[in-house]
Amino acid sequence: xxxxxxxxxxxxxxxxxxxxxxxxxxxxxxxxxxxxxxxxxxxxxxxxxxxxxxxxxxxxxxxxxxxxxxxxxxxxxxxxxxxxxxxxxxxxxxxxxxxxxxxxxxxxxxxxxxxxxxxxxxxxxxxxxxxxxxxxxxxxxxxxxxxxxxxxxxxxxxxxxxxxxxxxxxxxxxxxxxxxxxxxxxxxxxxxxxxxxxxxxxxxxxxxxxxxxxxxxxxxxxxxxxxxxxxxxxxxxxxxxxxxxxxxxxxxxxxxxxxxxxxxxxxxxxx
Amino acid sequence: xxxxxxxxxxxxxxxxxxxxxxxxxxxxxxxxxxxxxxxxxxxxxxxxxxxxxxxxxxxxxxxxxxxxxxxxxxxxxxxxxxxxxxxxxxxxxxxxxxxxxxxxxxxxxxxxxxxxxxxxxxxxxxxxxxxxxxxxxxxxxxxxxxxxxxxxxxxxxxxxxxxxxxxxxxxxxxxxxxxxxxxxxxxxxxxxxxxxxxxxxxxxxxxxxxxxxxxxxxxxxxxxxxxxxxxxxxxxxxxxxxxxxxxxxxxxxxxxxxxxxxxxxxxxxxxxxxxxxxxxxxxxxxxxxxxxxxxxxxxxxxxxxxxxxxxxxxxxxxxxxxxxxxxxxxxxxxxxxxxxxxxxxxxxxxxxxxxxxxxxxxxxxxxxxxxxxxxxxxxxxxxxxxxxxxxxxxxxxxxxxxxxxxxxxxxxxxxxxxxxxxxxxxxxxxxxxxxxxx
Numbered sequence: 001x002x003x004x005x006x007x008x009x010x011x012x013x014x015x016x017x018x019x020x021x022x023x024x025x026x027x028x029x030x031x032x033x034x035x036x037x038x039x040x041x042x043x044x045x046x047x048x049x050x051x052x053x054x055x056x057x058x059x060x061x062x063x064x065x066x067x068x069x070x071x072x073x074x075x076x077x078x079x080x081x082x083x084x085x086x087x088x089x090x091x092x093x094x095x096x097x098x099x100x101x102x103x104x105x106x107x108x109x110x111x112x113x114x115x116x117x118x119x120x121x122x123x124x125x126x127x128x129x130x131x132x133x134x135x136x137x138x139x140x141x142x143x144x145x146x147x148x149x150x151x152x153x154x155x156x157x158x159x160x161x162x163x164x165x166x167x168x169x170x171x172x173x174x175x176x177x178x179x180x181x182x183x184x185x186x187x188x189x190x191x192x193x194x195x196x197x198x199x200x201x202x203x204x205x206x207x208x209x210x211x212x213x214x215x216x217x218x219x220x221x222x223x224x225x226x227x228x229x230x231x232x233x234x235x236x237x238x239x240x241x242x243x244x245x246x247x248x249x250x251x252x253x254x255x256x257x258x259x260x261x262x263x264x265x266x267x268x269x270x271x
Numbered sequence: 272x273x274x275x276x277x278x279x280x281x282x283x284x285x286x287x288x289x290x291x292x293x294x295x296x297x298x299x300x301x302x303x304x305x306x307x308x309x310x311x312x313x314x315x316x317x318x319x320x321x322x323x324x325x326x327x328x329x330x331x332x333x334x335x336x337x338x339x340x341x342x343x344x345x346x347x348x349x350x351x352x353x354x355x356x357x358x359x360x361x362x363x364x365x366x367x368x369x370x371x372x373x374x375x376x377x378x379x380x381x382x383x384x385x386x387x388x389x390x391x392x393x394x395x396x397x398x399x400x401x402x403x404x405x406x407x408x409x410x411x412x413x414x415x416x417x418x419x420x421x422x423x424x425x426x427x428x429x430x431x432x433x434x435x436x437x438x439x440x441x442x443x444x445x446x447x448x449x450x451x452x453x454x455x456x457x458x459x460x461x462x463x464x465x466x467x468x469x470x471x472x473x474x475x476x477x478x479x480x481x482x483x484x485x486x487x488x489x490x491x492x493x494x495x496x497x498x499x500x501x502x503x504x505x506x507x508x509x510x511x512x513x514x515x516x517x518x519x520x521x522x523x524x525x526x527x528x529x530x531x532x533x534x535x536x537x538x539x540x541x542x543x544x545x546x547x548x549x550x551x552x553x554x555x556x557x558x559x560x561x562x563x564x565x566x567x568x569x570x571x572x573x574x575x576x577x578x579x580x581x582x583x584x585x586x587x588x589x590x591x592x593x594x595x596x597x598x599x600x601x602x603x604x605x606x607x608x609x610x611x612x613x614x615x616x617x618x619x620x621x622x623x624x625x626x627x628x629x630x631x632x633x634x635x636x637x638x639x640x641x642x643x644x645x646x647x648x649x650x651x652x653x654x655x656x657x658x659x660x661x662x663x664x665x666x667x668x669x670x671x672x673x674x675x676x677x678x679x680x681x682x683x684x685x686x687x688x689x690x691x692x693x694x695x696x697x698x699x700x701x702x703x704x705x706x707x708x709x
Binding site: 147168170172176179226232235236238242244248249250251254257266 | 428477479493525527529542550551552559560561564571579
């Protein structure tokens, strides 16, 4: 891993954080505001998590003494990454952190859903656990609501705890207008067109209502029966559906319909 | 990078005529380096080497998914019925594919060798679509499948299930090749852009499914029950490992159905350890897409129009599930909102700490009563949620304390010891990077 090389690279850019963000493989991370890091309250408990915590924190905030030994520096870089990752996990579930990640989401910095019928829906990073060193980062698709592994091994080795289990779901909770439509690509349209289509369809809503949404608006949206619009792939042999798969798909759709009925009944009860 | 990835592919294609390919490998590499000079590479290399056009074509970068069609299949006119209407320069293309020396008169008629080249590619692709539906073709593709040439499903809970190439239409020129995962029955875009030039029709709509009908032991069954170790805390954690260790041999009562144990976990979104309620606008809407029944009999509870045969009442399990959901819903939005506020008003943390534990307790009661109501069918809740059995233990129990720590509940007092341990685990990090590929 060439990324683990040296801490002295920080000479090349102004701050440790900007060096970290610009190094290869760290594209998923966003910049944590300095005052968030400097507020000790936000770091509660992290001193147990990270060895050499004070020095690691100094390194992140560029206030490390220059006379620290070189051997320590090497391991300190590792600890600083861990510390930054854990702070990052806390930061991206704050209001300001969410907006920063939202920008990256809109730029599709986290890649796009590999599922064909998701029409290149941008993804969001998520962890399977909040404890470091357990599971690598995964990508959540808001359209099919499923998890995918990052394409590149560069990203496949990032710790999932640096993003946490909560982030993407909190994002859609806070910005309900950003919940992707469930419909797939438009029939007969090449994938690219339809994806830009669906995004441009959404965009006006995003921009006008994003502010409202943050204040708790967007009550008019109903997502009870959005699943009906979801497209799915139907395996066929010479045009005929495959028995066992067709049966499974009917069962799944019956489950879906029952959920929709349940949700619509709830909606009627509470207008 | 292309050349690195290419070598395993060519290895997999070696069986026919080892000598040829061994000498051919070098050729292939050269051609790859000068990928643009395909025609030149073709004309200059083929006559002098023993590499056939077919093995050369299959060794090109991006053509890893193709298997080598036997020449006698191509030479049998019956197999080509109807294709001559679709391929321009039919005769020349045939000669090129079969490495027949063209007669001089013919070459003069051809305006540009690259046109014949693309005709040959089209011809080979269409023949390939038919060939991989034959017994020999299926076998050739099965060999490639088992060696993992087609890659694996990007979906996390398919746990690296191998995929097969498929097309969405049988007519060339309309869509590129896709990958079909037999576990989630869905199609995916190949991870590398070099497959974006490969026509999906060269694999066809039928192959992927005929393949899994033929090799039923490779096809995951449509039902799935969470590993019976519902009580053991370890099993759900190692989702990736759960596939490997199985107690009993798997058997699908339907002899024509998939005979492989499915990877059935479905992702359950959580906010601070709590499931997102389906009553929330952002609540789960798509879990049905990946859900499997626990038993094959449940599949028969839906008629051909997709309706429940006995009405909803006959379906006990799910009534339970609904009740369970309702209980969750009672506290979910509340808890979630509480958290929300915390985030937006970090400074007022003291107050928030004052209020959230209340909520935590309230929810705690419900979460506490929840497992009780769940006990009749504990497996079910495990089934719908991959992390559920991890959840009730690590999350539903702990958040009662952890909720009060404002953003990341799990880092705080409760993991004090664990932390020290994990720090020392820096070295094994590569291990989980390995499991991450899964």
